Amino acid sequence: MTVLKKSEVKRAALVKATINLVNNQGFHAAPMSKIAKMANVSPATIYLYFENKQDMINQVYKEVKAEYVAFAFETFKDDLSVEDGFELVWRRMAKYKLDDIEKGFFLSQCENTPMIDVESRQEGVKNLAPLLDLWDRGIAQDIIKPLSHHLLYAFSIYPLAFLLNAHKRGDFKITNTHLNDAYQAAWASIKK
């Protein structure tokens, strides 16, 4: 509607190009010049939208993470039972990552790298609040083991990243059966 619209297009192209390039060869093989070329803009244009490369990576991370979490919780409602709620969220997380492998893989790569700064990572975690609340409810109801959120996350959510990586590398094809098995394993690991 406004003049800004055009810029949104360019920004989106830059974000997409960044994800694409980082995925294919890692951060070190995603130079600004290539990102610019893939997004069909001048290198200088990048700096109209982002402060620098660090900032760009972090913004892209935060955006994708936010989109991911939003999708995961979109149909979630507080009145669901703990188990139903967890399964719903878990399956939507898996769905998001499998439906948009590029973004899913990008998130996985960011999970362990020091390129994402502390603040961005914390902001990413904050979005998970509804899940943590659900876990706390489950713990209170004696349905879920009374463990640290870190442990619950490590065993029920984090494994998806590994499966996705193996899937993307071609080592392992995630079928529907695998997905069901995986959910069962996730739930088994945290349920009381």
Add this chain to the structure above:
Amino acid sequence: MTVLKKSEVKRAALVKATINLVNNQGFHAAPMSKIAKMANVSPATIYLYFENKQDMINQVYKEVKAEYVAFAFETFKDDLSVEDGFELVWRRMAKYKLDDIEKGFFLSQCENTPMIDVESRQEGVKNLAPLLDLWDRGIAQDIIKPLSHHLLYAFSIYPLAFLLNAHKRGDFKITNTHLNDAYQAAWASIKK
């Protein structure tokens, strides 16, 4: 008479420096010049021990991975029951990573990065054979769920990487209790 050739000392210093620098800032922030400086050698010396940077990273990865797996299986015996065997290996894996956080974290970082080439990764996986055999035995004995090795690994072993990263980042202190809880979760996720 064990003679430590000077070269082995330098090589070890280089390996250590590589792990250290990669851990602190990621691969892209571990230039050869810094690695050399940290290892107290000339940049040119690196190339007496490694073909190039790629080769260096991969060799370091393979060495650490081999050491890690060797440690994990050191006291393992085939006549252990499936559950005892798994717990033994799991706890030694955790112990290795916690005792030498630097190496543990380095392995985590390597898990997802495209800097490690396919061949090195596969060699790393090959070392896990005894664990896979144990799982197969467990499946045959109806003790462990009949799942793909990828799934078993994702839920019972991979979560350790997440906990270690959080620990290293200072988000989360891994206590003995956590470790026991974690083992319970790992076992719960794969046991029938």
Add this chain to the structure above:
Amino acid sequence: MTVLKKSEVKRAALVKATINLVNNQGFHAAPMSKIAKMANVSPATIYLYFENKQDMINQVYKEVKAEYVAFAFETFKDDLSVEDGFELVWRRMAKYKLDDIEKGFFLSQCENTPMIDVESRQEGVKNLAPLLDLWDRGIAQDIIKPLSHHLLYAFSIYPLAFLLNAHKRGDFKITNTHLNDAYQAAWASIKK
């Protein structure tokens, strides 16, 4: 309106610097950094105009060679007699090299070096076509010895390079008399 884009100025400066440095110390003593400095640009700027050092040398060679040949044939016409045509071209070749000793010497240095790739050299030779045609005409008219073009070139044109080198080195000053003598020798060597 002839607009000299800034870039053409820089490119020309780079070409000039390359010729200059290669002449003074040979290819191995003409590092990109020195070339950049002499041309008053950043090292990185070179790569906006040339793909790499090889490409640069070859482009410079081809340009100078083309300029040289263009000059040599500028006033040549097909209706000249064989002898007049040859003398004209020969003298203009000599004039070009003596008027711009730097370029002349550069061409000499390129004549024998493996730094010039096969393709560039062949392109350089292609430009000589009118001279080869003239020789063929001379052979047909029984004015010139029926020799391979290589032989005709070796004895009538190539010697200029030697004289130029000696001149540049200061061993030998090429006077007008020398030039006339040289032409006589060149003609004597190929005329029937």
Add this chain to the structure above:
Amino acid sequence: MTVLKKSEVKRAALVKATINLVNNQGFHAAPMSKIAKMANVSPATIYLYFENKQDMINQVYKEVKAEYVAFAFETFKDDLSVEDGFELVWRRMAKYKLDDIEKGFFLSQCENTPMIDVESRQEGVKNLAPLLDLWDRGIAQDIIKPLSHHLLYAFSIYPLAFLLNAHKRGDFKITNTHLNDAYQAAWASIKK
């Protein structure tokens, strides 16, 4: 016979390796380490025989040049007629270069490069004294044109370098007929 003998072998191997490598890719592609490897000695050993790379190249040049000239004049006698003497020397020069193409090509490459220092080049020229004397005799006898030695050399000897280069590059195969033609051209260019 003496201890020196062994070193002569190594020295000779180094000289040969230098010629070989310089020929194949030019000076810039003949690093000391490769030369050492090809001569089956340690890089450090080179410095027992030569002061540094410059010195090495120059010594090799001087040696080959001396050998070449010695061969050329070996059967030459002062009582030969000017024309017979010239033909004899010319043909032996050609023979040397064609019989040992490696050395012949090496000399050609040295002819124009600034890598050979002034002193070495002059020493190379000094060896040609008998030829220059012959020319002077020819001039006195009114058989040869009264030209500067530089001119006589440029037209009667230097062309061989061009033919050899073309031959080595594979552009042009020097046959016996070509050789005879070449001699005729050489003589024609300088004879009165």
Add this chain to the structure above:
DNA sequence: TATGAATGAGCGTTCATTCAT
């Protein structure tokens, strides 16, 4: 005499970033 290990300096090249328009 001879070496393999080691090196500082410097190579060709690329990078994230900025400038002039």
Add this chain to the structure above:
DNA sequence: AATGAATGAACGCTCATTCAT
């Protein structure tokens, strides 16, 4: 808002040379 040209700094790596034995 957008750019292509330009850049200083730094990269991975190689070189001629020296050192310890």
